[in-house]
Amino acid sequence: MPWTLPSRPSRRSLLVGAAGAAGAALLTGCSDDHPTRADVTIPLERRMREAAVRDSTRLLDRYDATAAAHPALAARLAPLRAAVAAHTTALALTPSDPPSPSPSGSGSTGAAAPAASGAPVPPKPADALNALADAERSLSESRTIDLAGAPGELARLLASVAACGAVHAYLLTSTPGATS
Template identity: 75%
Template sequence: MITPCPAITPEDDAVPWTPPLRPSRRSLLAGAAGAAGAALLTGCSGGTSAEEDPAIPLERRMRESAVRDSERLLERYDATRAAHQALAERLAPLRAAVAAHAAALAPAAAGSPAPSPAAPSGAVGAAAPTASAEPVPPKPADALTALADAERKLSEARTIDLAGAPGELARLLASVAACGAVHAHLLTSNPGAAS
């Protein structure tokens, strides 16, 4: 049997309307980080690429993506070094660390060699720099700041990727992200203070 709805009387309507609660800044940031992580993992293209192929294990796809990111960062180091020869000595150990990150992140598969870093970290003129997505600023201080920004952005992206990474890869990404944050600091700190 269906019971009719009770009638609303004017006395029932005396409770004032209150607006719904707004989400906290923390919950908005967590949601944005989750959405960004999901977007990074799913990609934006309509076609099926190696990153989206379900036949390729998630860890391998994440490693290949991380290696490509490290190689793009190596290109930025090389372009900065080529544009500002006076910075070569300062950039050499940081670039070598990024090359080591690329090698450590490379997926190990039976029968296939690990990808090599974009260029050797040896002498200043050892490798021709690859074209970078962004031009190197003409002033050395601005070039260091731009490189620090690239390190910081990649460090933040890797921190977001931690949520979906398998155990060992998550630990490696955390370590590489922390190293990138240190690089960003070293690139913008006073070089003479530590020596």
């Protein structure tokens, strides 16, 4: 006996159809002028890299402001600042970009850094180091959280930079050796 269509749709097929229509409506959005529509056209990796570069640039500004406010700390901060500048350069490069010949193009001058970073440098050197360590720690934690949504290569880079930031926080709060 040949199979024939039922005369009316089953309850199951109606529910499946309604769920499919609702899912399609959610995926397409309510209107064409959705405020985040421009963000959707920019690849996730690019948006994440741009945010990471902005965060690293702010951290560079904090290093510059701290060194300017406490010149005696400048030598101690120099290698850490150089590492942050290198991270900024690495985060700015996409996998298809060639490396630049000069990684020192951070654009940071240090003169207006307290206003740019949003927080003034504490007047005591120890407090200034602690504030800088807090900024490093906070950025490291933020990057660790960002790992979950990052594409493969960027996730590895963020993990490395986050680990380095945690080490910087430790070095900023530890007592320097007798040779420094």
